[in-house]
Amino acid sequence: MGGMTIAEKILFQKTGQRVWPGDIVIAPVDGLMATDTTAPAALRAFEKMGGQRVWAPEKCALVIDHAAPAPNERIANLHRLMREFARQQGIRLFEVGEGICHQLMVEHGYVRPGYLFTGADSHTSTYGALNAFACGVGSTDLAAVMLTGKIWLKTPASLRIRCHGRLRADASPKDLILFLTGKVGISGATYMSVEFEGEAFEKMSLAGRMCIANMTAEMGAKTGFVHPRGLQLPYPFEPIEPDASAQYAQTLDIDIGELPPQVAAPESPDNVHAIERYLGTPIQYGFIGTCGNGRLEDLQAAARILRGKRIAEGVRLVIAPASRSVLLDAMLDGTAQALVSAGATIIAPGCGPCVGSHEGIPADGETVISAANRNFRGRMGNPNARIFLASPATVAASVLVGCIAAPPPHTEE
Amino acid sequence: MSHLFRGRAHVYGDNIDTDRIIPGKYTKTLDAQALAEHVLEDLDPIFRQRLQPGDFLVAGDNFGCGSSREQAPLALQTAGVAAVIARYFARIFFRNAINIGLPALEIPHHDIADGDVLEVDLSAGKVYNCTTGKTYAINPMPDVMLRILNAGGLVNYLREHGTF
Numbered sequence: 001m002g003g004m005t006i007a008e009k010i011l012f013q014k015t016g017q018r019v020w021p022g023d024i025v026i027a028p029v030d031g032l033m034a035t036d037t038t039a040p041a042a043l044r045a046f047e048k049m050g051g052q053r054v055w056a057p058e059k060c061a062l063v064i065d066h067a068a069p070a071p072n073e074r075i076a077n078l079h080r081l082m083r084e085f086a087r088q089q090g091i092r093l094f095e096v097g098e099g100i101c102h103q104l105m106v107e108h109g110y111v112r113p114g115y116l117f118t119g120a121d122s123h124t125s126t127y128g129a130l131n132a133f134a135c136g137v138g139s140t141d142l143a144a145v146m147l148t149g150k151i152w153l154k155t156p157a158s159l160r161i162r163c164h165g166r167l168r169a170d171a172s173p174k175d176l177i178l179f180l181t182g183k184v185g186i187s188g189a190t191y192m193s194v195e196f197e198g199e200a201f202e203k204m205s206l207a208g209r210m211c212i213a214n215m216t217a218e219m220g221a222k223t224g225f226v227h228p229r230g231l232q233l234p235y236p237f238e239p240i241e242p243d244a245s246a247q248y249a250q251t252l253d254i255d256i257g258e259l260p261p262q263v264a265a266p267e268s269p270d271n272v273h274a275i276e277r278y279l280g281t282p283i284q285y286g287f288i289g290t291c292g293n294g295r296l297e298d299l300q301a302a303a304r305i306l307r308g309k310r311i312a313e314g315v316r317l318v319i320a321p322a323s324r325s326v327l328l329d330a331m332l333d334g335t336a337q338a339l340v341s342a343g344a345t346i347i348a349p350g351c352g353p354c355v356g357s358h359e360g361i362p363a364d365g366e367t368v369i370s371a372a373n374r375n376f377r378g379r380m381g382n383p384n385a386r387i388f389l390a391s392p393a394t395v396a397a398s399v400l401v402g403c404i405a406a407p408p409p410h411t412e413e
Numbered sequence: 414m415s416h417l418f419r420g421r422a423h424v425y426g427d428n429i430d431t432d433r434i435i436p437g438k439y440t441k442t443l444d445a446q447a448l449a450e451h452v453l454e455d456l457d458p459i460f461r462q463r464l465q466p467g468d469f470l471v472a473g474d475n476f477g478c479g480s481s482r483e484q485a486p487l488a489l490q491t492a493g494v495a496a497v498i499a500r501y502f503a504r505i506f507f508r509n510a511i512n513i514g515l516p517a518l519e520i521p522h523h524d525i526a527d528g529d530v531l532e533v534d535l536s537a538g539k540v541y542n543c544t545t546g547k548t549y550a551i552n553p554m555p556d557v558m559l560r561i562l563n564a565g566g567l568v569n570y571l572r573e574h575g576t577f
């Protein structure tokens with residue numbers, strides 16, 4: 001009789017049943033979220049299902065972030081649809097410029113430790129940073145949750161990743177998760193729950209943990225958790241730890257003490273290499289933002305490198321803060337000033353050019369260095385551009401010289 | 414929903430992500446026809462011309478990885494794809510396809526070649542390759558998925574049953 005993994009524990013708490021990998025459960029959900037990419041179809045499906053009232057308006061959120069402000073009339077009308085639905089149903093709608101859905105769900109307490117949360121966006125896995133069982137679903141699934149407050153799930157097997165050692169001063173959580181994504185592969189954790197543990201995570205900020213859990217989506221996982229040891233939140237909570245006798249489908253033990261900065265080369269987030277291999281590759285465009293790396297400490301990391309300098313001629317740097325509150329903090333502490341003085345363009349808090357909807361589509365033949373989480377062909381709106389993924393510090397170091405460059409080590413001031 | 418289909422196979426490789434099925438720049442619409450016009454265009458610009466309604470899309474491992482966009486199976490369905498066959502699917506794509514009533518069939522080992530004529534028998538859980546004479550067993554789906562697919566998708570299922 002083995003103990004439970006974090007995923008099994010949460011499903012146990014939700015359903016009262018001891019579940020095993022492969023068991024199908026129908027579980028009550030603690031919250032849901034949809035964006036301007038997924039909400040319109042979800043609202044349609046909800047109506048077609050015969051839905052009149054959503055099951056719990058206070059647990060639902062709609063976020064206008066993927067193409068915000070609207071770049072054309074078609075999208076403007078989809079935004080209007082969301083606003084009308086939110087008003088009729090008494091649901092909170094996060095407006096243009098408030099930020100990226102995943103950042104907002106955490107900032108505004110829609111998701112908390114132990115919650116079962118469904119989001120109509122694949123990076124819903126981000127909330128595993130908070131010890132929540134959070135999984136991405138499509139529009140029709142989301143509509144079903146809106147209607148019933150429930151979801152059917154297959155209990156995932158768990159993959160445990162134990163990291164040994166501390167991160168080097170020139171490596172960040174992004175370098176670590178890129179490296180691990182390269183190791184596991186883009187389908188290596190399909191249908192699974194990933195659990196991360198080790199000293200490096202215990203010292204990690206909430207932002208760093210979110211960056212880690214975020215990219216479990218790039219491993220194909222259903223959900224992912226950073227071990228709650230060391231987790232700090234602005235409210236009291238019950239951490240959910242795995243039992244010592246929990247059973248894992250697989251455990252990876254990985255030494256990270258010597259890990260250098262990493263990049264994911266085109267055209268897949270698991271095509272990961274130590275930065276050395278690509279040093280000197282010319283780039284024309286740097287992007288910092290997204291649900292992976294658009295938080296204050298990411299902007300600060302870039303500002304440390306860019307303060308008092310100018311980005312290279314012929315290079316542009318676009319920054320999309322993850323939320324309005326991130327932007328305000330960056331304005332207050334001088335980070336925004338340093339970035340803009342160096343030549344950066346700060347755009348509306350939101351997804352920005354991450355998914356190729358607007359606000360910075362690369363040209364044919366251009367190479368982008370980006371702190372996002374996906375670099376599939378065409379991801380940023382042009383199949384003839386190439387995208388390298390890296391940490392915010394690496395993006396900043398690279399736009400300074402116009403080619404992929406290693407960031408300097410960061411020592412606490 | 415009908416249980417017997419016959420059509421031609423269009424075969425692609427492993428890890429076809431949803432950005433390749435329908436790029437993010439086209440996803441913000443409720444017009445399924447507009448999605449179908451761009452389906453797979455970065456992967457195979459002539460897919461739309463080659464596709465006959467009722468044909469099958471056949472892939473290798475991890476079909477539909479990446480974003481949660483339901484526009485991906487919807488674009489395929491609207492373009493006329495009768496079923497998607499893969500060694501296995503990325504999880505959100507799998508759910509989304511079944512939820513909109515597009516059969517997504519896992520065959521862990523197959524050697525279907527481009528242009529093969531297939532017959533899919535959902536009740537028997539089998540795919541016959543009329544070109545080579547081979548038969549493949551479809552991985553059984555969880556019961557709840559089967560019920561949703563049989564209802565023609567999750568919208569119909571919930572309209573009938575009200576809950577799971």
Ligand code: SF4
Binds near residue numbers: 100101121350354372
């Ligand atoms: S920032 Fe990018 S990856 Fe994150 S939710 Fe927005 S589009 Fe998706």
